[in-house]
Amino acid sequence: MTNRWPWRVRWSLRAKLFIAFMLLGLLVIVATTLLGSRLLQRSAVNDARISLQQMAGSLAAALAQPEYGVAPGSKVQASAISALPATTKLRESGATILVARANGRLIYTSRGAGRVGAVALRELVDEVLLTGHVRQSVVSEPFRQATVLAGAPISNGHTLVGAVVVGRSLHAVRAAEGVPGALLWRAALLTMVLSILLSLVLASSLARPVGEMVRATEEIRRGNLSRRVPVRGHDEMAVLARSFNSMAERLEQLLHDRRALLVGVSHELRTPLTPIQGFVQALADGLVPEDERHRTYAVIQGEVARLRRLIDDLFELSKLETRQMSLRLEDVAVAELLHAARDRAVVVAHSESTRMEVACDPSAGVVRVDPDRLFQVLSNLVGNAQRFTPPGGRITLRASGTDHQVHMEVEDTGSGIAPEDLPRVFDRFYTVDRSRSRPAAGTGLGLALAREIVHVHGGEIGVRSEVGRGSVFWIDLPRQGPESTDTTG
Ligand SMILES: Nc1ncnc2c1ncn2[C@@H]1O[C@H](COP(=O)(O)OP(=O)(O)OP(=O)(O)O)[C@@H](O)[C@H]1O
Ligand SMILES: [Mg+2]
Numbered sequence: 001m002t003n004r005w006p007w008r009v010r011w012s013l014r015a016k017l018f019i020a021f022m023l024l025g026l027l028v029i030v031a032t033t034l035l036g037s038r039l040l041q042r043s044a045v046n047d048a049r050i051s052l053q054q055m056a057g058s059l060a061a062a063l064a065q066p067e068y069g070v071a072p073g074s075k076v077q078a079s080a081i082s083a084l085p086a087t088t089k090l091r092e093s094g095a096t097i098l099v100a101r102a103n104g105r106l107i108y109t110s111r112g113a114g115r116v117g118a119v120a121l122r123e124l125v126d127e128v129l130l131t132g133h134v135r136q137s138v139v140s141e142p143f144r145q146a147t148v149l150a151g152a153p154i155s156n157g158h159t160l161v162g163a164v165v166v167g168r169s170l171h172a173v174r175a176a177e178g179v180p181g182a183l184l185w186r187a188a189l190l191t192m193v194l195s196i197l198l199s200l201v202l203a204s205s206l207a208r209p210v211g212e213m214v215r216a217t218e219e220i221r222r223g224n225l226s227r228r229v230p231v232r233g234h235d236e237m238a239v240l241a242r243s244f245n246s247m248a249e250r251l252e253q254l255l256h257d258r259r260a261l262l263v264g265v266s267h268e269l270r271t272p273l274t275p276i277q278g279f280v281q282a283l284a285d286g287l288v289p290e291d292e293r294h295r296t297y298a299v300i301q302g303e304v305a306r307l308r309r310l311i312d313d314l315f316e317l318s319k320l321e322t323r324q325m326s327l328r329l330e331d332v333a334v335a336e337l338l339h340a341a342r343d344r345a346v347v348v349a350h351s352e353s354t355r356m357e358v359a360c361d362p363s364a365g366v367v368r369v370d371p372d373r374l375f376q377v378l379s380n381l382v383g384n385a386q387r388f389t390p391p392g393g394r395i396t397l398r399a400s401g402t403d404h405q406v407h408m409e410v411e412d413t414g415s416g417i418a419p420e421d422l423p424r425v426f427d428r429f430y431t432v433d434r435s436r437s438r439p440a441a442g443t444g445l446g447l448a449l450a451r452e453i454v455h456v457h458g459g460e461i462g463v464r465s466e467v468g469r470g471s472v473f474w475i476d477l478p479r480q481g482p483e484s485t486d487t488t489g
Contacts, residue, residue: 013210017203025195033188040184041170045148048168049136052095052150056166057134059086060152063099063164069107070099070154070162076107095168100125102160117147121167124151128163146170209237213244225252264429268310268443272303306443313445317428320452327370327456329481334364334406337371338397341378345386345395353391356382364399367406368481373453377461380446381410381473387442389414389470401479408475416467425463426451458482 069076099108120139128151140146151165219227231241319325393413429444454461465471
């Protein structure tokens with residue numbers, strides 16, 4: 001598939017996470033810094049107002065003295081005003097000072113470094129003269145530094161003789177008092193660098209497990225089924241890693257089972273084919289005497305039948321395993337099932353050397369099953385018991401039940417099964433007795449089929465055994481049949 005947008009950058013997960021974290025971090029830092037500088041400015045304005053008010057007050061008190069010529073009729077002493085320590089200090093700090101007489105005439109003006117609006121200063125002079133009280137204001141114009149103004153009346157006893165107004169731009173206030181605005185932005189810059197580094201670390205640590213999983217998937221796709229990913233911590237990534245590993249394990253197991261099945265099937269198919277081929281060749285070459293021919297045909301027929309049974313069993317097993325087998329569920333008396341299995345075994349055995357008993361408790365009652373399939377299971381269990389129980393032994397078919405469950409057992413007094421073989425008797429092609437060439441030997445599919453049939457009925461099958469004493473194969477089935485019967489044929 002061609003890329004429709006060649007210009008589009010293919011971001012890695014790490015890059016995406018990094019950019020997201022970084023942008024978020026920068027946004028928070030910029031917003032915090034802006035807010036901080038705004039608060040700082042507000043507090044600076046407040047401080048400037050208070051200190052300016054005090055300065056204007058003390059200047060007004062000093063100017064009340066007659067030697068400065070503020071009172072009407074006296075001569076204005078501008079140089080004396082200028083030499084006052086309060087005036088000098090204010091001028092040095094970049095403030096603008098205005099001194100006016102009560103009639104509004106300006107008698108002293110000093111322009112500081114800061115750009116303070118002349119109109120605003122003049123207005124405050126008039127206001128102080130009009131009210132005779134201390135006044136102050138803050139003038140802020142767009143795109144210009146705010147200006148703080150303070151004015152105080154100059155009184156001679158109880159008579160208002162003039163006014164003094166002091167103004168300072170906030171810029172000058174900041175410069176003079178060292179408001180840490182620049183420090184704030186410097187700190188912000190440092191935090192930004194830290195946030196970028198932190199984003200890088202976070203993005204890498206979050207993207208790492210995903211990267212590991214991508215590499216592991218790729219390796220598994222190439223055939224290395226033993227590849228697993230490390231599980232760290234307990235978060236969702238750990239859960240994902242654990243599921244990934246169990247999936248890989250299952251896949252490996254399935255592949256192993258498939259190989260084992262292929263080996264088993266080819267081995268089991270070869271066993272009857274070898275004698276068939278040999279006997280047919282002998283017949284074709286005319287090597288079998290006339291009186292032996294009948295027996296030879298019978299052997300070939302027996303092996304063909306064995307081959308047929310093997311193929312039928314395999315087909316049935318695969319249908320059961322893939323749940324493609326339909327069950328014809330009926331309510332059947334458990335006692336009937338046990339008797340049918342016993343009767344068939346007696347007919348097949350052609351001998352009565354093994355005692356066969358049915359002990360069905362009335363509590364076993366009726367169970368909802370596919371009777372043909374259950375009969376097949378019980379027949380295999382009884383057949384096995386007969387094969388492994390020497391003459392004089394006993395086989396007992398038992399059953400009991402509760403409201404929800406039916407329990408069945410096939411017990412024998414035969415050879416028993418060694419503990420190491422016990423877990424594997426339900427595996428396909430597993431036979432303890434390796435001499436399969438004996439006619440009586442089975443193909444090892446009976447118990448695998450039995451287990452699948454019991455499972456599709458929603459039940460369980462198991463075995464307990466003791467070498468030399470005998471075995472008990474048991475089945476538990478839900479009385480009402482399997483919960484869902486979506487085993488369609
Ligand atoms: N009652 C038993 N006593 C001792 N060994 C048993 C008994 N039942 C089963 N086994 C062992 O378990 C193996 C598997 O049994 P299973 O019924 O699956 O296969 P099979 O009887 O050999 O062949 P098939 O049933 O396909 O004809 C048997 O070959 C036997 O070795
Ligand atoms: Mg069997």
